[in-house]
Amino acid sequence: MSHALDKYFIPEPSKYPIYGSIALLLFGSGAVMWLNRVDGGALVFFLGIALLIYMMFGWFGQVVKESETGQYSKRVDVSFRWSMGWFIFSEVMFFAAFFGALFYARVLSVPWLATGENFELLWPQFTDSSWPTAGPLAYEAFTPMGAWGIPAFNTLLLLTSGATLTWAHHALLKNDRATLKKGLLLTILLGVIFLGFQMYEYFHAYSDLNLRMDSGIYGSTFYLLTGFHGLHVTIGAIMLTVMYFRINAGHFTPKNHFAFEATAWYWHFVDVVWLFLFVVVYWL
Amino acid sequence: MAAVTPDQLHDHHHGPTGLMRWITTTNHKDIGTMYLIFSFIMFLAGGVMALTIRAELFSPGLQVVEPELFNQLTTLHGLVMVFGAIMPAFVGFANWMIPLMIGASDMAFARMNNWSFWLLPPAAILLIGSFFVPGGATAAGWTLYPPLSIQMGMGMDMAIFAVHIMGISSIMGAINIVVTILNMRAPGMTMMKMPLFCWTWLITAYLLIAVMPVLAGAVTMLLTDRHFGTSFFNAAGGGDPVLYQHIFWFFGHPEVYIMILPAFGIVSQIIPTFARKPLFGYASMVYATSSIAILSFVVWAHHMFTTGMPTAGQLFFMYATLLIAVPTGVKVFNWIATMWRGSMTFETPMLWATGFIFVFTMGGFTGLICAIAPIDIQIHDTYYVVAHFHYVLVAGSLFALFAGAYYWLPKWTGRMPDEKIGKLHFWCSLIFFNITFFPMHFLGLAGMPRRVPDYALQFADFNMLASIGAFGFGLSQLIFLWVVIKAARGQGEKATARSWEAAEGLEWTVPSPAPHHTFEEVPVVK
Numbered sequence: 122m123s124h125a126l127d128k129y130f131i132p133e134p135s136k137y138p139i140y141g142s143i144a145l146l147l148f149g150s151g152a153v154m155w156l157n158r159v160d161g162g163a164l165v166f167f168l169g170i171a172l173l174i175y176m177m178f179g180w181f182g183q184v185v186k187e188s189e190t191g192q193y194s195k196r197v198d199v200s201f202r203w204s205m206g207w208f209i210f211s212e213v214m215f216f217a218a219f220f221g222a223l224f225y226a227r228v229l230s231v232p233w234l235a236t237g238e239n240f241e242l243l244w245p246q247f248t249d250s251s252w253p254t255a256g257p258l259a260y261e262a263f264t265p266m267g268a269w270g271i272p273a274f275n276t277l278l279l280l281t282s283g284a285t286l287t288w289a290h291h292a293l294l295k296n297d298r299a300t301l302k303k304g305l306l307l308t309i310l311l312g313v314i315f316l317g318f319q320m321y322e323y324f325h326a327y328s329d330l331n332l333r334m335d336s337g338i339y340g341s342t343f344y345l346l347t348g349f350h351g352l353h354v355t356i357g358a359i360m361l362t363v364m365y366f367r368i369n370a371g372h373f374t375p376k377n378h379f380a381f382e383a384t385a386w387y388w389h390f391v392d393v394v395w396l397f398l399f400v401v402v403y404w405l
Numbered sequence: 406m407a408a409v410t411p412d413q414l415h416d417h418h419h420g421p422t423g424l425m426r427w428i429t430t431t432n433h434k435d436i437g438t439m440y441l442i443f444s445f446i447m448f449l450a451g452g453v454m455a456l457t458i459r460a461e462l463f464s465p466g467l468q469v470v471e472p473e474l475f476n477q478l479t480t481l482h483g484l485v486m487v488f489g490a491i492m493p494a495f496v497g498f499a500n501w502m503i504p505l506m507i508g509a510s511d512m513a514f515a516r517m518n519n520w521s522f523w524l525l526p527p528a529a530i531l532l533i534g535s536f537f538v539p540g541g542a543t544a545a546g547w548t549l550y551p552p553l554s555i556q557m558g559m560g561m562d563m564a565i566f567a568v569h570i571m572g573i574s575s576i577m578g579a580i581n582i583v584v585t586i587l588n589m590r591a592p593g594m595t596m597m598k599m600p601l602f603c604w605t606w607l608i609t610a611y612l613l614i615a616v617m618p619v620l621a622g623a624v625t626m627l628l629t630d631r632h633f634g635t636s637f638f639n640a641a642g643g644g645d646p647v648l649y650q651h652i653f654w655f656f657g658h659p660e661v662y663i664m665i666l667p668a669f670g671i672v673s674q675i676i677p678t679f680a681r682k683p684l685f686g687y688a689s690m691v692y693a694t695s696s697i698a699i700l701s702f703v704v705w706a707h708h709m710f711t712t713g714m715p716t717a718g719q720l721f722f723m724y725a726t727l728l729i730a731v732p733t734g735v736k737v738f739n740w741i742a743t744m745w746r747g748s749m750t751f752e753t754p755m756l757w758a759t760g761f762i763f764v765f766t767m768g769g770f771t772g773l774i775c776a777i778a779p780i781d782i783q784i785h786d787t788y789y790v791v792a793h794f795h796y797v798l799v800a801g802s803l804f805a806l807f808a809g810a811y812y813w814l815p816k817w818t819g820r821m822p823d824e825k826i827g828k829l830h831f832w833c834s835l836i837f838f839n840i841t842f843f844p845m846h847f848l849g850l851a852g853m854p855r856r857v858p859d860y861a862l863q864f865a866d867f868n869m870l871a872s873i874g875a876f877g878f879g880l881s882q883l884i885f886l887w888v889v890i891k892a893a894r895g896q897g898e899k900a901t902a903r904s905w906e907a908a909e910g911l912e913w914t915v916p917s918p919a920p921h922h923t924f925e926e927v928p929v930v931k
């Protein structure tokens with residue numbers, strides 16, 4: 122019979138979860154107050170974010186320490202692998218809700234508004250249901266975002282970053298730390314440039330194209346889909362940066378580097394989401 | 406900070422004491438206990454709301470609450486019961502029992518497990534606190550349909566953030582359960598040897614990971630429609646309020662299976678014990694559970710037959726829904742076949758389990774009736790639907806939770822539940838449950854709409870009956886509190902490790918009450 126601790130890791134009691142819970146309570150109630158113009162809302166909101174960041178530093182820091190001091194067995198590694206996979210699956214489903222909304226609007230609800238009873242009884246002036254549209258009561262015209270300018274370039278950036286990350290990973294497997302750092306840094310750089318372009322694109326949309334969050338269903342789906350994707354690129358870039366610091370600190374071996382792999386999975390997932398976005402939001 | 410070393414493991418308990426013990430614990434039994442207590446508190450809170458609703462509906466006219474508050478109460482009753490009582494209660498069972506059943510020393514991610522639980526109180530504070538803000542709680546119904554949910558005050562925003570936080574909790578909890586089951590089984594515990602409770606939870610957890618993010622997406626769109634000028638659910642901007650219903654029910658229907666599959670699991674543990682026969686058709690149970698889970702993704706629009714779907718859509722969703730009756734029927738058949746020619750005794754857990762089969766099956770049948778599109782167009786949004794889902798949720802999920810609580814109480818507390826009081830609890834609950842909800846079928850068929858504080862005179866008698874039943878049912882639940890407190894205080898017959906004569910499974914090989922740490926020596930299953 123083997124002893125449980127050869128196989129399982131049982132952590133000490135920890136204060137970090139309760140910090141996280143208080144942080145999300147502050148975050149949520151602060152957001153509610155802020156949105157409803159209650160004094161102090163923004164303060165509570167940012168206090169929540171600050172505590173959340175503190176909690177993540179502490180918690181992840183502890184996990185890193187446990188990992189580096191060799192407390193994690195093979196079995197813990199497998200647990201991490203499963204959990205990261207399932208987490209990414211949950212993210213896929215989150216995006217699916219917004220893609221679903223986009224398809225529903227484009228294929229069903231907008232054409233319905235321009236046909237049959239809806240058309241006759243609600244908005245008889247709404248005859249052109251072609252996409253993009255801001256809906257029957259659109260009072261301001263807007264120009265949709267073209268696909269072949271910045272977005273196409275951004276596609277190239279992200280695809281390249283996927284390749285450079287794989288390059289870095291191969292270097293890690295061969296224990297070639299110099300190439301690893303180069304590849305990783307390049308990946309982060311590409312991600313940051315992507316985000317810069319994305320920000321410029323929003324700026325351009327608001328100031329030149331009159332394309333805003335309230336530009337009907339086109340504006341809604343455009344901003345929420347690209348916005349949540351951008352948020353995920355940001356998170357991915359932060360994760361990559363953490364990996365960079367860890368590599369500088371001498372972490373990871375060719376055999377043992379799941380944090381790096383998990384980050385890579387995440388980055389590729391964000392890549393794939395972008396490809397879908399590029400096709401259905403920008404191009405078609 | 407180092408991990409627990411082997412010699413510390415043998416201590417009964419190690420680490421902070423007092424309140425900090427509970428706040429910082431990484432022990433699956435502590436966390437399971439907190440889940441169970443939390444869910445019972447929420448059950449009582451939701452129960453008070455329900456009884457206020459039934460007091461108002463005792464007779465026609467408006468007497469107890471304002472209509473606005475009435476709508477807030479129906480909404481929060483639903484949200485609190487679904488997200489605060491039933492779901493956390495099942496997670497509590499999962500925490501306590503899955504490691505014990507598969508021979509693991511704890512859950513795969515013990516620290517994250519703590520966070521999954523401690524996210525629930527903040528969510529509850531937001532939900533229940535929303536009664537006290539200007540404008541009160543959301544009154545859009547637990548389904549939060551726009552346009553109502555776009556118009557409400559800040560209570561609605563609080564509900565949205567509460568749903569987000571509970572969603573994070575559920576997803577982390579579900580990932581933990583999936584990984585524990587896939588990766589932490591003792592040697593020899595193959596998947597097809599696992600107790601059925603673990604199987605049903607594995608599939609439930611998969612459903613949770615798949616649909617909680619979709620709900621998060623839906624309420625995020627509500628939030629941006631409310632505050633940031635988007636038009637997802639606004640036809641004037643090219644969106645559609647019905648879109649919300651599609652997204653919500655894509656979550657919502659799997660959600661109802663999230664609330665019933667673990668119940669199936671509990672019942673499948675209990676029936677063999679008291680029939681003294683192995684479960685009939687174990688493999689078919691696994692396949693039935695899986696097919697229910699898969700089918701549950703393609704039936705959501707049976708909640709939307711009256712929204713003006715194309716006929717082809719109505720037919721598809723009608724037939725797909727009716728198809729679910731097949732695997733569900735397989736399960737009921739297997740339970741009955743397990744009992745067939747068994748040497749049965751009816752201790753309290755078995756009473757609840759057999760009561761479950763009987764009454765839940767009635768709820769399943771009314772579900773089938775609702776699923777028939779031409780009939781549903783008549784009864785949608787009437788009390789018939791209220792009757793249906795209380796038959797499956799109260800007599801289904803809740804009865805199974807009670808069955809499980811009585812069954813594993815000896816393992817949790819070391820004392821057998823008091824049979825006399827337990828049986829009283831069962832019979833009172835069964836009778837009052839039917840007095841409350843059976844008349845609602847007639848009310849619905851006669852056309853009484855749901856979610857109304859006042860009604861036409863012809864509905865008066867059945868409503869009065871339902872209200873009397875509801876108060877009886879509510880009071881009966883205090884009996885349960887009595888049983889639990891008695892056992893927890895160490896009164897009553899001492900339980901042996903096996904507790905029940907014919908109980909099978911690893912959880913019955915450890916002492917009762919289960920020590921703080923179990924399976925430090927990994928068991929081998931033959």
Ligand code: HEM
Pocket residue numbers: 548661662664665707708726727729730733768769770771772773775776777781784785786790793794797798801802
């Ligand atoms: C035999 C399987 C079942 C079938 C065929 C079925 C069918 C249906 C249908 C067609 C409706 C929509 C009625 C309407 O709004 O007009 C409905 C509502 C509902 N069902 Fe079921 N059901 C089944 C089992 C369950 C189970 C096991 C649960 C939960 C444990 C459940 C919970 C609910 C709830 C909560 C609603 C009402 C939602 C709302 O509008 O607020 N059902 N069911």
Ligand SMILES: [Cu+2]
Pocket residue numbers: 657658661704705707708
């Ligand atoms: Cu359903």
